Amino acid sequence: MKITKIDVMLVDVKSTDNPGWSPIVCRVYTDEGIYGDGEAAMAYGVGATGAFGIIQDLSKKVIGMNPLDNEVIWEKLYKSTFWAQNGGPVIFSGISAIDIALWDIKGKYFKMPLYQLLGGKMRNKLRCYASQLQFGWGDTKVAAASIEDYVFYAKKAVSEGYDAIKIDFFTFAPDGTRYNSETTTRLQSPKYVNMVINRLKAVREAVGSNVDIIMENHSYIDAQVAVQIGSLAKEYGILFFEEPCTPNPKMNKFVCDKLNIPIAQGERIYTRWGYAPYFENNSIQLIQPDLGNCGGITEGKKICDLAHIYDVGVQMHVCASPLSTAVALHLEAAIPNFTIHEHHVYNLHQYNKQLCVYDYQPKNGYFEVPDLPGIGNEWSDYVFKNSILVTIK
Known part of the structure; x- marks a missing residue:
């Protein structure tokens, strides 16, 4: 199984109550039709656009890799990006979003909940x-x-x-x-x-x-x-x-x-x-x-x-x-x-x-605890219709 493409999205939640809320999310696709979803936890404060950019940069490094090799991918992102070692919230939010999506794929592949x-x-x-x-x-x-x-x-x-x-x-x-x-x-x-x-x-x-x-x-x-x-x-x-x-x-x-x-x-x-x-x-x-x-x-x-x-x-x-x-x-x-x-x-x-x-x-x-395979949740149609979306192949 190989990672074929990754959608990276900056979501517009259209909120008047919390106008600064800017979720940064992704969906990782494979050549076997299984996909996984992940999120960078920087929707609040300042820096969401940084997370949006870093996921795009990191995605280019994992296209073609086996999504089940989460440890291999994590170490690659940590050691081959220079800024990850001793890095901060932006780069580790990007790694986190991709890693979560990989575990979602793994759970779906083995038909098991994440736990x-x-x-x-x-x-x-x-x-x-x-x-x-x-x-x-x-x-x-x-x-x-x-x-x-x-x-x-x-x-x-x-x-x-x-x-x-x-x-x-x-x-x-x-x-x-x-x-x-x-x-x-x-x-x-x-x-x-x-x-x-x-x-x-x-x-x-x-x-x-x-x-x-x-x-x-x-x-x-x-x-x-x-x-x-x-x-x-x-x-x-x-x-x-x-x-x-x-x-x-x-x-x-x-x-x-x-x-x-x-x-x-x-x-x-x-x-x-x-x-x-x-x-x-x-x-x-x-x-x-x-x-x-x-x-x-x-x-x-x-x-x-x-x-x-x-x-x-x-x-x-x-x-x-x-x-x-x-x-x-x-x-x-x-x-x-x-x-x-x-x-x-x-x-x-x-x-x-x-x-x-x-x-x-x-x-x-x-x-x-959710009992569905993988994470047990995924992005709704709203996300794909109300986001700046960049696809990395």
């Missing part, structure tokens, strides 16, 4: 949390501004069966405007510290002690502010403190040692080489690799296995299309150190749901 190829399911259901409630919890994106907003969305998620939620309490000001780095870095005045802690306190009181709260900060604050806020947040039983500072093993270690709160990091850490220093200095307790930018399934499994050596838990970072949701569920089901799955609020939005044939959603706070 079976990864060693089998260790669990039939996966606990998940309602993620990023500062953007609301419904089918439209909103700004949680008042304490009443935070309480409302937290209670709404819990009423749907979730017993874990995640919130960045320092994203929006009380007037609904978004804070910038000038506000959130360096030691904070009581005005901002009290705002964050009062929001957290209100949510904890609203949901009770049997609901886990993950406090997110998207690395917008620095290590000093993380310690300042985290020391006060401890009282409210934080499950994990996510991205409390710039992803850096030394800064992570500083925050971890000062707070004695489990630290979560990973959506901006790439490959096993990127994760190794965090494991070696015990500065991370929950890794959050994104299979759409850490190097794909081939590399993601290695990262999870390496974490297992150090008793570090795993939660895949999932802020992408329903295709990436399916991919994450397969790997999370197959590893021993799975902790919890991220169910991002964007997965409730129609502009995202329309991208795939299947829309997997949890029931009562738990996901089931």
Whole structure:
């Protein structure tokens, strides 16, 4: 079997709620009629067009190769592209998209779901949390501004069966405007510290002690502010403190040692080489690799296995299309150190749901794993009709 061509697409989701959402996806075709779909997890922030370009460049290197040789292809892309070694999100998002598509092909070829190829399911259901409630919890994106907003969305998620939620309490000001780095870095005045802690306190009181709260900060604050806020947040039983500072093993270690709160990091850490220093200095307790930018399934499994050596838990970072949701569920089901799955609020939005044939959603706070061959999801007709599409042959 050989790879014959690859479609690379920059999708226009036509969203007024989230106009910056720019999924970068691909479909890999073979001479046996089997195709596989993949995604580069750079739909948000700045850099989506970089991912769009790098997948095209990488695709030229794999045309004619056997898609079942995922390890061979991964090593070729890593060693023959110069920039992949010690590379960052753009190049590893490109490798990830192609790698995911190859695993999709492999599953279809052997008529097995992905989790079976990864060693089998260790669990039939996966606990998940309602993620990023500062953007609301419904089918439209909103700004949680008042304490009443935070309480409302937290209670709404819990009423749907979730017993874990995640919130960045320092994203929006009380007037609904978004804070910038000038506000959130360096030691904070009581005005901002009290705002964050009062929001957290209100949510904890609203949901009770049997609901886990993950406090997110998207690395917008620095290590000093993380310690300042985290020391006060401890009282409210934080499950994990996510991205409390710039992803850096030394800064992570500083925050971890000062707070004695489990630290979560990973959506901006790439490959096993990127994760190794965090494991070696015990500065991370929950890794959050994104299979759409850490190097794909081939590399993601290695990262999870390496974490297992150090008793570090795993939660895949999932802020992408329903295709990436399916991919994450397969790997999370197959590893021993799975902790919890991220169910991002964007997965409730129609502009995202329309991208795939299947829309997997949890029931009562738990996901089931797709049982179809391969990933168990694929791009919808919408993607092919509403994209800038480049075909590499």
